[in-house]
Structure formats: structure tokens, C-alpha cells
Amino acid sequence: MVERPEDDADLDSIFQALAHPTRRALIEQLAGGPANVSTLAEPHDMSLAAVSKHLQVLEEAGLIEVEPEGRVRRCHLDGTPLSAAFGWLTRYRIFWEDRFDALEDHLEQEHQ
């Protein structure tokens, strides 16, 4: 297992992006399908500009992709960085092996 300093900055921005409840909520929203900025902003109690900035943080971390579509910007989730975060966490699963086993079993069932 070699060190991978080149991944480090990626993990920084991925975990940083996930560290804000608004951004996690945006990811949850996008898990339901692509959406444009104002639709995503609607349930949040802050300005559109603020949501726009949060989306930029998510985009820079690679968690979402944004495509201009007419005058609308369509955002959709990209799971790749989530996978990277998952991968990092998994290295330490020995410290919660019991929970890991339970989760694995749970997924096993769901995953059919």
C-alpha cells in the first residue's frame, strides 16, 4: 500500500464539500434526479447566490456536473468522488468491523 499524495488534495475537497449540511442536502436532492439551480435552491432558507456557491463547491470537488441547457443549468450527481471517500474510509474498517459486517449483510439483502 503506497502513499498517494496526488489523491490527497482530492480527498480534501471531497470531504470539505461533504462537511456542510446544505451541500449534503443538495446531494440528496440530486440523488432524486438532475435539477436546475433555482429548483435546488427553493427549499433552502438562503439566497440563490449562496446556493449557487455551494453548487460550485460541489462541482469543484467533482461531486456534481453542471451542463448549460438553454438558460438553465442542469446539475447532476457524479458518484466517483463519493467512491474515493468511501475507499479512504474503508481502509479503517477494522476499527468498526462489527458495524461493517452488519452493514455488509444489510446491503447484501438490499442489493439484489
Next chain:
Amino acid sequence: MVERPEDDADLDSIFQALAHPTRRALIEQLAGGPANVSTLAEPHDMSLAAVSKHLQVLEEAGLIEVEPEGRVRRCHLDGTPLSAAFGWLTRYRIFWEDRFDALEDHLEQEHQ
């Protein structure tokens, strides 16, 4: 699937704690076994006080526990919050299902 606002602040501090390379390195170090503060600080190119603060961030996120042991403070990893982070990420695994499958297979082998 109910909302769990009470977990939100926890996830904030967990992901926030993981978002810094020094703190992830400290976790990697502690994965090798408990250690005291100055031992942990030694490989890092910053003051002991700075490492001490990083350890406090990890402790507040619940990722480590610190027990006074004589004049030394012994730190050890607690995987529970890692499990919480893992759990959150897992909700979106449908967006990286292929990688998830590959990882699962990989773990399957390693996990015997």
C-alpha cells in the same frame, strides 16, 4: 427513510475533521495503534501546538479518544464516526454501483 437532523451536526464535524490532510494522516498513524501527542506530532512539519489542535478537532468529532496516562496523553482511534460517514455515503452508492461492486468483491477476498 426519515430525516435525521440530529445526526447532521455530527456528520458536519466528522467530514470536516476528515477534510484536512494532517488529520487524515493522524488517523492513519493511529490505525497502527495508540500513541501519545508528541509521537504523533513528530513526522509533521508543524508545531506541537498545531498538532495538538488537530487532535482536538478529531476528538470533538469523536474520531479519537484521549486518555491521560501519567504525564502523557494516550490517543486511540474510535471508528464509530467513520462508520457514520460510511453510512451516509452508502446511501448514494447507486451512483457508483460499478465501483461499489468491484470494491465489494475486493473486500470479500480480503475479508476472510
Next chain:
DNA sequence: TCACCATTCAACCAAATAGTTAAATAATTG
């Protein structure tokens, strides 16, 4: 007790974060 060792605390600083409002940009429709 005295000196030492491990660690934290306090004060400070620069940079980043998260929000605001108002103006700018750019596509759409009448």
C-alpha cells in the same frame, strides 16, 4: 523542592468560509 518533560492555553495573524445585496450576463419570449 527543583528541573524537566508533555501538553495545552492565550494571543495573535492570514486566509478561507458562508452568508448578504446589488449589478452583470445571457438565453427566451412577446
Next chain:
DNA sequence: CAATTATTTAACTATTTGGTTGAATGGTGA
């Protein structure tokens, strides 16, 4: 073209973060 709609940018502010140095705390051993 003019008005509208969607979104970003700019400028500003308050707070947090991540680092520093130096002093304080508190256990250990001579």
C-alpha cells in the same frame, strides 16, 4: 428590440480555520 427569467459575479462582512510563538499547567524523577 424590450422585458423577463436563470444564474453568476462582485463587493462586502462576520466567523472559522490553521498556523505561529510564548507562557502556563501538571506529572516525574533526582
